[in-house]
Amino acid sequence: MSEKEPVGAVVLFKTPDDLVAGIRRAQDRGFTRLDSVSPYPIHKMDEVLGKGPSRLGYVAAIAGLAGTTLAKTAQWWVSAVDYPLNIGGNPLFSYPAFIPVTFELMVLFSSLATVIGMLVVFNRLPQYGSSLLKSKFIRDLTCDKYGLVLDAADPKFSPDTTRAIFDGLETLGFDLLYRERPSPFFSQRILSVPFLVLLAGVALLCSSATRLVFRYGGAVPPFNFMKAQEKLNPQHESNAFPDKTGMRPAVPGTVARGLLPYPYASDAEAAGRDLVNPAPVTTSSLVRGRDRYAIFCQPCHGREADARGTLTAAFPKPPTLHSSKARGWMDGRIYAVLTSGQNAMPSYASQINREDRWLIIHYLRALQRAHNAEERDLK
Amino acid sequence: MNKAADILEATPMVLGSPSLAQIDQEVAVPMGRIPGPTWWAAFALSGLSMLMGLSLMGYTAYRGIGLWGNNSPVFWAFPIVNFVFWIGIGHAGTLISAILFLFRQRWRNAIARFAEAMTIFAVMTAATFPVMHMGRPWLAHWVFPIPNDMRLWVNFRSPLVWDLFAISTYFTVSLMFWYIGLIPDLAAMRERAPTNAHRIIYSILSWGWTGLNRHWRHYERAYLILAGLSTPLVVSVHTIVSFDFATSVIPGWHATILPPYFVAGAVFSGFAMVLTVLIVVRKAFHMEHLITLRHLENMNKVVLATSLIVGYAYCVELFTAWYSGESIERFTFLNRVTGPYWWAFALMVLCNVLVPQVHWFRKARTSILPMFVVSILVNVGMWFERFVIVVTSLHRDFLPSSWGMYKPTLVDFGILLGSFGLFFTLVLVFVRFLPAISMTEVKASMPQAQLSVHPEEIIGQPEMEEVSV
Numbered sequence: 001m002s003e004k005e006p007v008g009a010v011v012l013f014k015t016p017d018d019l020v021a022g023i024r025r026a027q028d029r030g031f032t033r034l035d036s037v038s039p040y041p042i043h044k045m046d047e048v049l050g051k052g053p054s055r056l057g058y059v060a061a062i063a064g065l066a067g068t069t070l071a072k073t074a075q076w077w078v079s080a081v082d083y084p085l086n087i088g089g090n091p092l093f094s095y096p097a098f099i100p101v102t103f104e105l106m107v108l109f110s111s112l113a114t115v116i117g118m119l120v121v122f123n124r125l126p127q128y129g130s131s132l133l134k135s136k137f138i139r140d141l142t143c144d145k146y147g148l149v150l151d152a153a154d155p156k157f158s159p160d161t162t163r164a165i166f167d168g169l170e171t172l173g174f175d176l177l178y179r180e181r182p183s184p185f186f187s188q189r190i191l192s193v194p195f196l197v198l199l200a201g202v203a204l205l206c207s208s209a210t211r212l213v214f215r216y217g218g219a220v221p222p223f224n225f226m227k228a229q230e231k232l233n234p235q236h237e238s239n240a241f242p243d244k245t246g247m248r249p250a251v252p253g254t255v256a257r258g259l260l261p262y263p264y265a266s267d268a269e270a271a272g273r274d275l276v277n278p279a280p281v282t283t284s285s286l287v288r289g290r291d292r293y294a295i296f297c298q299p300c301h302g303r304e305a306d307a308r309g310t311l312t313a314a315f316p317k318p319p320t321l322h323s324s325k326a327r328g329w330m331d332g333r334i335y336a337v338l339t340s341g342q343n344a345m346p347s348y349a350s351q352i353n354r355e356d357r358w359l360i361i362h363y364l365r366a367l368q369r370a371h372n373a374e375e376r377d378l379k
Numbered sequence: 380m381n382k383a384a385d386i387l388e389a390t391p392m393v394l395g396s397p398s399l400a401q402i403d404q405e406v407a408v409p410m411g412r413i414p415g416p417t418w419w420a421a422f423a424l425s426g427l428s429m430l431m432g433l434s435l436m437g438y439t440a441y442r443g444i445g446l447w448g449n450n451s452p453v454f455w456a457f458p459i460v461n462f463v464f465w466i467g468i469g470h471a472g473t474l475i476s477a478i479l480f481l482f483r484q485r486w487r488n489a490i491a492r493f494a495e496a497m498t499i500f501a502v503m504t505a506a507t508f509p510v511m512h513m514g515r516p517w518l519a520h521w522v523f524p525i526p527n528d529m530r531l532w533v534n535f536r537s538p539l540v541w542d543l544f545a546i547s548t549y550f551t552v553s554l555m556f557w558y559i560g561l562i563p564d565l566a567a568m569r570e571r572a573p574t575n576a577h578r579i580i581y582s583i584l585s586w587g588w589t590g591l592n593r594h595w596r597h598y599e600r601a602y603l604i605l606a607g608l609s610t611p612l613v614v615s616v617h618t619i620v621s622f623d624f625a626t627s628v629i630p631g632w633h634a635t636i637l638p639p640y641f642v643a644g645a646v647f648s649g650f651a652m653v654l655t656v657l658i659v660v661r662k663a664f665h666m667e668h669l670i671t672l673r674h675l676e677n678m679n680k681v682v683l684a685t686s687l688i689v690g691y692a693y694c695v696e697l698f699t700a701w702y703s704g705e706s707i708e709r710f711t712f713l714n715r716v717t718g719p720y721w722w723a724f725a726l727m728v729l730c731n732v733l734v735p736q737v738h739w740f741r742k743a744r745t746s747i748l749p750m751f752v753v754s755i756l757v758n759v760g761m762w763f764e765r766f767v768i769v770v771t772s773l774h775r776d777f778l779p780s781s782w783g784m785y786k787p788t789l790v791d792f793g794i795l796l797g798s799f800g801l802f803f804t805l806v807l808v809f810v811r812f813l814p815a816i817s818m819t820e821v822k823a824s825m826p827q828a829q830l831s832v833h834p835e836e837i838i839g840q841p842e843m844e845e846v847s848v
Binding site: 007008015016017020027032033034035036037038039040041042043044045046047048049050051052053054056057060074075078079082083085087090094097098100101103104105107108110111112114115117118119122123125126127128129130131132133138139141142143144147149150151152153177179221222223 | 398399400403440441442443515517524530531532533534535536538540541544545548551552555556559563566567569570571582586587588589590591592593594595596597598599600601604605608609611612615619622818819820822823827828829830831832838839840841842843844845846847848
C-alpha cells in the first residue's frame with residue numbers, strides 16, 4: 001500500500017476542562033471508541049469516560065492467597081516431612097513460627113502479580129510501536145497538555161471530516177495517527193528466530209561460564225574452602241620447628257605406642273610360615289572383617305573378591321582371590337601382602353591396624369569358601 | 380472552585396505557582412546538563428570511600444573476618460550494628476511513599492520519589508553487611524531454601540531466615556513501587572531527552588508509556604495496592620529485624636517492646652537521613668519552591684514525634700528491667716548506663732531524646748541550619764543506639780567468666796565509611812540520571828491540574844470502548 005491509513009486521531013487541549021468538553025462533543029456526535037491522554041492521572045476521568053474501578057484488586061488477592069498457601073505448604077513439608085528438625089522440643093509444624101515467612105511471601109506474590117498484571121496483562125505494555133509515540137503532540141501530552149484520542153475503528157471516524165466536529169471548542173491542534181512499521185528492535189513477537197538464537201546463545205554462555213567457575217574457581221583462594229592453611233602438613237616445610245620439617249622424628253630411644261617389630265618386610269614367605277592368625281572366628285569378628293573389607297579392599301578386589309571392583313577401570317586390575325594359589329596361601333602370607341603390599345598393591349599398614357588385617361583375612365577365607373564350595377559344605 | 384482546590388490554595392505545596400511545564404523543566408533540566416564541580420567533588424569523595432569499603436570487603440573475604448574486632452563474646456558487632464542502622468534508614472522512604480499516600484498526605488508527593496530511592500539504596504547497603512559477616516560471601520545463596528545435593532533445608536523457625544525473607548521481599552517491593560512511579564516520568568524524560576542515547580534508554584525504561592486514561596486507570600489502582608501492601612510490609616521488616624534479637628535469651632534483647640521500639644527508631648532515623656540529604660539536594664538543584672519549608676517542617680514534626688516514642692521506649696526498657704526483679708536483667712541495664720560503654724548510652728540519649736526537643740519551637744523546625752544539625756545528630760544517635768543494643772548486651776551476659784570487651788579495628792571503620800560511600804554514590808548517580816522529584820505526582824496535585832466537573836456530569840456516563848492506536 002502506498003497510502004497509509006490512519007489508525008486514529010488525537011485532539012490537543014490546554015486544560016482538563018477543555019478536554020472534557022471535547023469528550024462530550026465527540027460523544028454527542030456518536031463516538032464510542034475514545035480515550036483521554038494526560039501527563040498525570042486526572043481525578044474523576046474514569047467516571048467521565050464511564051469506566052468502573054480497575055479489577056486489578058482481584059489479581060492481587062488471588063496471588064496473595066497463592067503466596068500464602070505456597071509458603072505454608074512449603075514450610076510444613078520442609079520442616080515436618082522432608083527435614084524434620086527438633087528445635088527446643090517444639091512441634092515440627094510450628095504454626096506461629098511460620099507466620100513471618102508466610103506474610104512476606106503473601107506480600108511478594110501479591111505485589112509481583114499486581115505490577116506484572118498492571119503492566120503486561122491489563123495495559124498490554126510495552127507498546128513501543130504505539131502510534132501516539134509518533135504524534136507531533138506526544139511531547140506536550142507527557143508535559144502539560146491533554147489529548148482526546150479517537151480510534152479509526154469507530155464507525156463515526158473519518159480522516160477528513162472528524163476534525164471539523166471540534167469547531168468552536170478551545171482546541172490547540174488535531175493530528176492523525178499512523179501505525180509505524182514494527183520496529184526490528186522492539187518486536188512484540190517472542191518466538192522470532194533471532195530472539196530464540198540469542199536466547200540459546202545466552203543459555204550456552206551462562207552454562208559454560210558456570211561450568212568453568214565450578215571446575216576451576218574452587219581452586220582459587222579464598223574459594224577453596226581453607227585448603228591452604230598455615231597448619232602442620234606431613235611431608236611439607238613448616239616454620240614451627242627449627243629444622244623446618246613438618247614431620248617430627250621419634251625421640252631417640254623411644255618407640256611409638258603399640259609398635260611391634262615386623263621382621264618379614266623382605267620375606268613374605270617366612271611370614272606365611274611363621275605367623276598364625278590370632279583372631280578368633282566369631283560372628284562379630286566376621287562382621288568387622290566384612291566392613292573393613294568393604295572399605296579398603298572392595299574398590300579394587302570387588303564385593304566377591306573376584307577382581308570386579310569399581311576402580312578397576314582406572315587402576316591395574318588385581319588377580320582374583322579365588323585362584324588355587326591364593327586359596328593355598330597361609331593366613332600369614334596374605335597378612336604379608338596387606339602389610340607390605342605386593343606388585344601394584346600398596347601397603348595398608350598405615351590404614352588398617354593389625355587386628356583388622358587379621359579379621360579381613362578371616363572374611364576373605366569365608367568368601368573363598370563360599371565361592372568354591374565343596375560337597376561337604378552343603379551338609 | 381471546588382473544595383479540594385480550596386484546600387490546596389490555602390496551603391500551597393509548591394511556591395510561586397509554576398506552570399506544569401515549568402515543573403518538568405525544573406526537575407528535568409539538571410539531568411541534561413553536565414554536572415558542576417560540586418557534584419564531581421561529592422562524587423569523587425563518596426566514590427573513593429565506596430572503593431575503599433569494597434576493597435576492604437574483598438580483603439575480608441580473602442583473609443577472613445578475623446580482620447574485624449568481633450570476638451567472643453561479642454560475636455555480633457559492627458556488621459550487625461551497621462545492618463540494622465541502614466535497614467532503618469530505608470524505612471522512612473516506604474513510610475513517606477506508602478503510608479502517607481494512603482493517608483492522602485499530598486505534601487508527600489514532592490519528596491516521595493527521593494525517599495523511595497533512599498530506601499532502595501539503604502537496603503542495598505544494609506544487605507552487604509550480613510553477607511560479609513557470613514565469612515564466605517560467595518556461599519550467600521545457601522541461606523535460601525534451594526534444593527541441594529546435601530539434602531539440607533533452612534530452619535524456618537529461625538528469625539534469621541525470616542529476616543532474609545523480609546529483607547528480600549522489602550527490596551523487591553520497594554524497587555517495583557519506585558519503578559512504577561518512575562514510568563510516567565521516564566516517558567516525559569523520553570520526550571525531552573537531550574541526546575539520542577538518553578532517548579533510547581528512557582524509551583526502553585518507560586515501556587512506551589503514552590498516558591492513555593485506560594492505562595492510568597490500572598496504574599493508579601496498582602499504585603494503591605502496592606501502597607497498601609507496603610504499609611504492613613515496612614512494619615513487618617523492622618519487626619522481624621528486632622526478632623533477630625528478641626527471640627534470643629540474651630538479657631537486654633529478650634523483650635517484647637523490641638518490635639515497636641525498632642520500628643519507631645527506624646522511622647526516626649530514616650526521616651533524619653531524608654532530611655539531611657534533601658536539605659543539600661534542594662539547595663544544590665535550586666528546588667526550594669518544590670521542596671518547601673513546609674515539607675521540611677512536616678518531616679521535623681515526624682522526627683520529634685518518633686523521638687518521643689524512642690525516648691519512651693528507653694524509659695520502658697529501664698523500668699521493665701527494674702520492675703522484673705530479675706538480677707541479670709537489672710545488671711544488664713545498669714551496665715548499659717554506668718558500665719564501660721556508658722558514653723555510647725549517654726550519646727544515644729543526648730542525640731535521640733534531648734536534641735530533637737528543639738523542634739518544639741517553630742523557629743527551629745523552619746530554619747535550615749538547626750534542622751540540619753539535628754538530623755545529623757539523630758543519625759549519629761541512632762547508630763549508637765544499635766551499638767548499645769548489640770554490644771552492651773553481648774559483652775557481659777550471664778557468665779562473668781565469659782565477659783569481654785569489644786574494640787573495632789580500622790577495617791571495621793573503613794567498611795562503615797565505605798557503606799556511606801556506597802549509599803551516597805548511589806544517591807548522587809540517582810539525582811544525576813533520574814527525576815528526583817516525581818513530576819507526575821507534583822503536577823497532579825497542582826490546582827490548575829484539577830477537573831472542575833459537576834457531580835451530575837460524572838454519574839451514569841456511557842462506558843467508552845477501548846482504543847487501540
